[in-house]
Amino acid sequence: MGKNKLRRFAELETMERVFQPGTSHENTDFELKGLWVQRVFKNQNPLVLELGCGRGEYTVNMAKRFPDRNFIGIDKKGARLGRGAKTSNEENILNTAFLRIQITQLLLFFSPKEISEIWITFPDPQPQKTRENTRMTSARFMEMYKLLLGTNGYVHLKTDNLVLFDYTLEIIKEFNVTIHHCTDDLYASGIVNEVLAIKTTYEKIYLEKGLKICYLSFSFQ
Numbered sequence: 001m002g003k004n005k006l007r008r009f010a011e012l013e014t015m016e017r018v019f020q021p022g023t024s025h026e027n028t029d030f031e032l033k034g035l036w037v038q039r040v041f042k043n044q045n046p047l048v049l050e051l052g053c054g055r056g057e058y059t060v061n062m063a064k065r066f067p068d069r070n071f072i073g074i075d076k077k078g079a080r081l082g083r084g085a086k087t088s089n090e091e092n093i094l095n096t097a098f099l100r101i102q103i104t105q106l107l108l109f110f111s112p113k114e115i116s117e118i119w120i121t122f123p124d125p126q127p128q129k130t131r132e133n134t135r136m137t138s139a140r141f142m143e144m145y146k147l148l149l150g151t152n153g154y155v156h157l158k159t160d161n162l163v164l165f166d167y168t169l170e171i172i173k174e175f176n177v178t179i180h181h182c183t184d185d186l187y188a189s190g191i192v193n194e195v196l197a198i199k200t201t202y203e204k205i206y207l208e209k210g211l212k213i214c215y216l217s218f219s220f221q
């Protein structure tokens with residue numbers, strides 16, 4: 001690991017409710033699997049994940065609005081996730097945590113039905129056909145989300161990328177889902193509430209470029 005990465009890793013280690021298990025959990029269940037709410041948040045409140053959270057704007061801002069829910073921002077990049085963790089620490093937002101892992105490892109970290117909502121905020125579109133498997137809305141990821149959420153949970157996707165949006169709509173046809181909202185122009189749709197109005201770092205960049213924001217929410221049946 002380079003010097004900068006080591007420094008960032010060390011800095012994250014000093015923060016409360018930041019977990020970066022590294023490669024030690026590549027094949028074994030993490031000790032908090034099924035126990036996040038009891039052990040980390042010390043309550044029985046619903047658990048919400050933000051996947052590919054970057055700086056964790058959804059995690060932090062939703063946590064402030066909903067003190068009776070718990071939020072975990074997940075990203076593979078420590079520097080980005082560290083920004084959200086720092087804000088949470090500085091502002092003493094106790095219903096957030098940050099987990100630095102690959103999303104492909106989710107089932108080692110969370111139990112079936114442990115999650116009530118999943119937010120996928122501006123995922124990398126991975127346009128090459130050979131990278132399809134790495135899209136966060138591809139079938140293998142959907143299978144994981146279905147297990148983690150059961151039939152009561154919600155998936156939310158925000159993206160500027162119409163190709164990824166259409167791809168996701170095709171993929172969910174393979175699953176039994178109920179669509180709650182589906183729009184390729186969120187800010188013209190009339191459905192924007194205080195949560196949908198939260199803007200991530202990438203969303204701000206896309207809006208400045210004049211791009212429209214697509215939004216989809218659904219549950220598995």
Ligand SMILES: C[S@@+](CC[C@H](N)C(=O)[O-])C[C@H]1O[C@@H](n2cnc3c(N)ncnc32)[C@H](O)[C@@H]1O
Binds near residue numbers: 203
């Ligand atoms: C385009 S950025 C969006 C970040 C943030 N959600 C936003 O809207 O500003 C995509 C994020 O997903 C993360 N990411 C991509 N693939 C991932 C994976 N397999 N596991 C964990 N994080 C991943 C990247 O590190 C990056 O921070």
